[in-house]
Amino acid sequence: xxxxxxxxxxxxxxxxxxxxEDQRLVAYIKAxxxxxxxxxxxxxxxxxxxxxxxxxxxxxxxxxxxxGNFTEEEDDLIIKLHQILxxxxxxxxxxxxxxxxxxxxxxxxxxxxRKLLARGIxxxxxxxxxxxxxxxAAPSSRPEDQPAARSSCSPETSGASNSSDEESGASVxxxxxxxxxxxxxxxxxxxxxPSTSSPPARKQETEATSSATAVDASxxxxxxxxxxxxxxxxxxxxxxxxxxxxxxxx
DNA sequence: AAGTGCCCCAACCGCGTCCGT
DNA sequence: CACGGACGCGGTTGGGGCACT
Numbered sequence: 305x306x307x308x309x310x311x312x313x314x315x316x317x318x319x320x321x322x323x324x325e326d327q328r329l330v331a332y333i334k335a336x337x338x339x340x341x342x343x344x345x346x347x348x349x350x351x352x353x354x355x356x357x358x359x360x361x362x363x364x365x366x367x368x369x370x371x372g373n374f375t376e377e378e379d380d381l382i383i384k385l386h387q388i389l390x391x392x393x394x395x396x397x398x399x400x401x402x403x404x405x406x407x408x409x410x411x412x413x414x415x416x417x418r419k420l421l422a423r424g425i426x427x428x429x430x431x432x433x434x435x436x437x438x439x440x441a442a443p444s445s446r447p448e449d450q451p452a453a454r455s456s457c458s459p460e461t462s463g464a465s466n467s468s469d470e471e472s473g474a475s476v477x478x479x480x481x482x483x484x485x486x487x488x489x490x491x492x493x494x495x496x497x498p499s500t501s502s503p504p505a506r507k508q509e510t511e512a513t514s515s516a517t518a519v520d521a522s523x524x525x526x527x528x529x530x531x532x533x534x535x536x537x538x539x540x541x542x543x544x545x546x547x548x549x550x551x552x553x554x
Numbered sequence: 555a556a557g558t559g560c561c562c563c564a565a566c567c568g569c570g571t572c573c574g575t
Numbered sequence: 576c577a578c579g580g581a582c583g584c585g586g587t588t589g590g591g592g593c594a595c596t
Contacts, residue, residue, distance in 0.1 A: 320564075320590090342581060358582080359565065394584060409585075410563055 317351045321360055325350055329357055330365050363406045370402025374411055382408060382416060387430040 317325070332348035338361070341354035350357060374382070378400060385396045393405035393412075400408065412427075420427040426436040 318566075340581085341583095354581085355567090355583090356565075362583095363564070391585065405584075406564075414562055 316345075316353045316356070318356075321352075321364075325352065326360070326365060329361060333361060333365075359406075363404045366404075368402055369404065374403075374415075378403070379416065379419070382412065383420070383430075386412065386416075386427075 328348050328350055332344065336347070341358045344354055344357050345352045348357070381400065382396060385399060389395050393409045397403050397405040397408050417427040420430075421433070424433050425431070426433050429436050
């Protein structure tokens with residue numbers, strides 16, 4: 305099917321956002337909540353396309369964003385998650401409170417890749433470079449054939465049993481047996497995103513939810529004993545569906 | 555101090571998926 | 576069931592800032 309442009313490009317600004325544009329966007333979302341990105345720019349008086357507004361909000365303006373350097377804990381978690389999920393940055397971000405998919409993607413490409421290479425690990429397959437190089441010489445060793453890259457441990461296939469690799473053969477060193485019951489320490493700010501204003505949940509939630517459930521990462525324990533339901537606050541779930549943290553939604 | 559190259563990150567682009575009609 | 580609109584994702588790019596010469 306044909307794809308119409310997301311907006312009328314002739315009358316939209318591009319490039320870096322100004323302070324005023326930021327203020328307008330924040331004010332509008334605070335007043336009306338997220339949702340209907342297509343009509344938001346007009347309603348908010350912005351000469352931007354909806355996509356651009358959404359990106360700006362998600363990656364930069366959202367109040368629950370944790371700015372600053374990644375911690376070692378976060379590094380490790382990202383590596384582990386990437387090993388399982390591959391380049392599913394949004395799903396990885398869903399398990400890192402206060403981090404965005406774009407931020408994690410950038411961080412991966414600029415820091416972690418290099419870090420893994422320095423350790424002699426192939427960032428694509430998470431296997432030792434020597435093994436990867438040998439495999440590359442062999443036929444049918446494309447990256448997408450590698451378990452980590454093809455997400456064989458995706459929620460649908462891995463379920464709670466992580467048994468997909470058992471089926472696919474024991475010759476693969478990679479296993480989906482990583483303990484993902486990992487926590488990141490409390491961010492400096494509690495997420496204050498007005499989740500009530502979140503748009504209706506769509507496909508990612510179901511995917512992310514099942515995996516979140518599978519890895520028991522649907523909620524995070526913080527030092528004060530409170531639990532933040534990532535399903536709701538980070539993934540936009542409706543009414544706690546698929547959420548095991550017991551919040552039961554709004 | 556000026557020039558050059560590199561790094562990093564914000565933003566854009568194109569496409570896939572989902573949902574309503 | 577098919578179609579079209581809207582959303583969200585992942586890959587890529589461009590430019591500002593920094594380090595080095």
